[in-house]
Amino acid sequence: MRTFITLLGREVKSFLYSPIAYVVLFFFLIATGFNFYSGVSFLNQGPSEVTVVEAAFNTVLFWFPFVLIFPLITMRTYADEFRMGTIETLATAPISDSQIVLSKFLGAFIFYILLWAPSFLYFTAFEQITGKAAAVAAGAYGGSYLLLLLLGAFYVALGCLASALTNEQINAAVMTFVAIFGFFVTGLLGFILNSPSQAVRDLISYFSAVEHMADFSRGLIDSRPLVWYISMTSFILFLNLQVFQYRKWKA
Amino acid sequence: MIDVVNLTKRYAGFTAVREISFQVQRGEVVGFLGPNGAGKSTTMRMLTGYLPPSSGRASIAGFDIFEQSIEARRHIGYLPESTPLYHDMRVHEYLRYRASLKGVEASKVKERVGDVLEMCDLREKERALIGTLSKGQRQRVGLADALVHDPELLILDEPTIGLDPNQIRQVRELIKNLANRRTVLISTHILPEVEMMCSRVVVIHKGRIRASDTAENLLLKHRAAGEIRLEVHQPPQNTYAQLAALRGVKEVSEKMLGEECSFLLRTDAETDLTEAVLQLAQTGKWSLRSLLRRKPTLEDVFVDLTQGD
Ligand SMILES: Nc1ncnc2c1ncn2[C@@H]1O[C@H](COP(=O)(O)OP(=O)(O)OP(=O)(O)O)[C@@H](O)[C@H]1O
Ligand SMILES: [Mg+2]
Numbered sequence: 001m002r003t004f005i006t007l008l009g010r011e012v013k014s015f016l017y018s019p020i021a022y023v024v025l026f027f028f029l030i031a032t033g034f035n036f037y038s039g040v041s042f043l044n045q046g047p048s049e050v051t052v053v054e055a056a057f058n059t060v061l062f063w064f065p066f067v068l069i070f071p072l073i074t075m076r077t078y079a080d081e082f083r084m085g086t087i088e089t090l091a092t093a094p095i096s097d098s099q100i101v102l103s104k105f106l107g108a109f110i111f112y113i114l115l116w117a118p119s120f121l122y123f124t125a126f127e128q129i130t131g132k133a134a135a136v137a138a139g140a141y142g143g144s145y146l147l148l149l150l151l152g153a154f155y156v157a158l159g160c161l162a163s164a165l166t167n168e169q170i171n172a173a174v175m176t177f178v179a180i181f182g183f184f185v186t187g188l189l190g191f192i193l194n195s196p197s198q199a200v201r202d203l204i205s206y207f208s209a210v211e212h213m214a215d216f217s218r219g220l221i222d223s224r225p226l227v228w229y230i231s232m233t234s235f236i237l238f239l240n241l242q243v244f245q246y247r248k249w250k251a
Numbered sequence: 252m253i254d255v256v257n258l259t260k261r262y263a264g265f266t267a268v269r270e271i272s273f274q275v276q277r278g279e280v281v282g283f284l285g286p287n288g289a290g291k292s293t294t295m296r297m298l299t300g301y302l303p304p305s306s307g308r309a310s311i312a313g314f315d316i317f318e319q320s321i322e323a324r325r326h327i328g329y330l331p332e333s334t335p336l337y338h339d340m341r342v343h344e345y346l347r348y349r350a351s352l353k354g355v356e357a358s359k360v361k362e363r364v365g366d367v368l369e370m371c372d373l374r375e376k377e378r379a380l381i382g383t384l385s386k387g388q389r390q391r392v393g394l395a396d397a398l399v400h401d402p403e404l405l406i407l408d409e410p411t412i413g414l415d416p417n418q419i420r421q422v423r424e425l426i427k428n429l430a431n432r433r434t435v436l437i438s439t440h441i442l443p444e445v446e447m448m449c450s451r452v453v454v455i456h457k458g459r460i461r462a463s464d465t466a467e468n469l470l471l472k473h474r475a476a477g478e479i480r481l482e483v484h485q486p487p488q489n490t491y492a493q494l495a496a497l498r499g500v501k502e503v504s505e506k507m508l509g510e511e512c513s514f515l516l517r518t519d520a521e522t523d524l525t526e527a528v529l530q531l532a533q534t535g536k537w538s539l540r541s542l543l544r545r546k547p548t549l550e551d552v553f554v555d556l557t558q559g560d
Pocket of ligand 1: 296
């Protein structure tokens with residue numbers, strides 16, 4: 001356990017040392033801030049059915065920066081270790097490979113959570129200033145942030161897997177982007193296909209992060225996406241371990 | 252301490268290490284020699300649990316390197332060939348990280364890091380970013396890392412590469428001092444170094460073990476060539492033929508420099524031909540200017556063992 005904390009500490013610190021982390025943090029805060037601002041101004045135009053939380057989490061302005069951060073967060077995780085050869089010192093320390101895989105995943109995930117932490121303030125500030133609730137349904141906050149966590153975990157895991165496949169950060173970033181974009185497009189098929197059967201529609205709905213967010217930000221918490229994201233994350237991490245060992249053993 | 256039995260490593264379609272077996276006893280300093288591509292690094296990577304063997308087995312301090320890999324690794328301090336380090340960390344920070352990763356108790360970490368900084372002469376640089384260090388300094392950080400958890404066994408893959416002569420000497424001293432309490436397996440291409448530090452050498456070539464003995468025994472046993480060099484002033488015509496006809500001479504070469512002629516005789520290791528040559532010189536009334544006998548070195552043995560298949 002102590003060695004795991006040590007590993008995790010190193011992973012989190014490696015973000016704090018990398019200039020790119022601050023660039024990501026800076027632009028992400030601007031993007032989410034602007035997104036929140038435009039959500040509020042949209043509501044200012046007149047009476048509306050939606051709440052601030054819904055308005056903030058369901059725009060293109062939300063999704064675009066959201067999808068972009070994952071390649072940037074995760075590209076370094078393995079690619080750099082393989083390229084520099086530090087994987088050899090890391091993997092010959094008395095720690096298991098699964099500890100390494102988990103610590104890299106959690107390290108990136110913690111950085112992702114840090115990115116979101118300030119956004120919480122927006123809603124709190126909104127409520128303080130306007131005296132109005134930012135969300136109506138009790139579960140809306142919880143739902144939105146729960147989904148952010150689960151979706152984030154899944155995308156971070158995808159990014160780590162991509163990084164474990166290559167020596168070059170840039171390749172990892174491109175692969176991650178393509179993978180996430182692929183999931184996105186699959187999720188949108190439901191809107192594009194004319195009249196898919198119910199079974200197809202159900203299947204596609206699993207991929208639709210946009211729909212999930214629409215539901216969760218209204219406080220409608222469905223267990224299927226929860227189970228889906230948790231199992232997908234676990235599966236990707238399992239693959240990640242296999243890929244990591246395979247690459248190490250081929251060294 | 253190390254027990255290797257029929258260890259084999261195959262890369263896709265290529266066998267880098269073939270059924271090698273050897274033992275290293277506690278307290279030995281063993282030199283692991285072989286030409287480029289012989290399989291030294293591959294063997295070390297298997298012993299440290301980085302690469303899984305294709306077949307055969309090996310154990311470190313009684314723990315199987317594959318089945319009980321983590322236990323086995325606890326006993327090893329490993330310096331990989333290229334000395335990989337995190338360039339964005341500071342020296343003391345890196346060593347502290349590595350110490351606690353390798354299970355040094357939290358209360359002892361600071362002390363241990365201080366010790367190895369001292370041992371590896373890194374005190375001045377402890378706050379420097381690793382990325383800003385010179386190659387030799389990085390090499391010493393790698394060595395400090397290998398030592399930080401006070402392991403019983405050190406596996407060092409070319410530890411003196413890239414060091415200046417002073418540093419090489421220091422590292423050599425360091426390894427010699429460590430050897431009192433520790434077992435060391437060290438690979439290197441600097442053969443005099445081996446004679447100075449190692450109690451035994453293992454020579455590997457094309458993935459097979461060619462020899463495993465003390466340097467002295469290797470020199471005795473192997474018919475490695477010795478050399479006799481003599482300079483003669485205005486040598487008579489038949490000198491070359493006479494020298495070549497001596498028993499035990501494998502090869503003679505001559506070189507004229509003005510009126511001086513120097514001959515180089517390559518001989519068997521066990522025959523000392525100085526007497527015979529002096530005899531010839533006396534009877535032939537050569538005006539001998541110098542006569543030098545060079546004993547065979549480990550290098551000769553090495554070349555002998557690792558040429559051809
Ligand atoms: N990942 C790999 N895939 C295929 N072949 C490899 C791989 N790694 C090493 N080899 C081959 O295995 C052989 C042994 O390599 P190894 O690195 O063990 O040599 P070495 O004895 O350490 O040599 P050097 O003195 O140059 O360090 C070489 O022929 C090398 O080409
Ligand atoms: Mg090597």
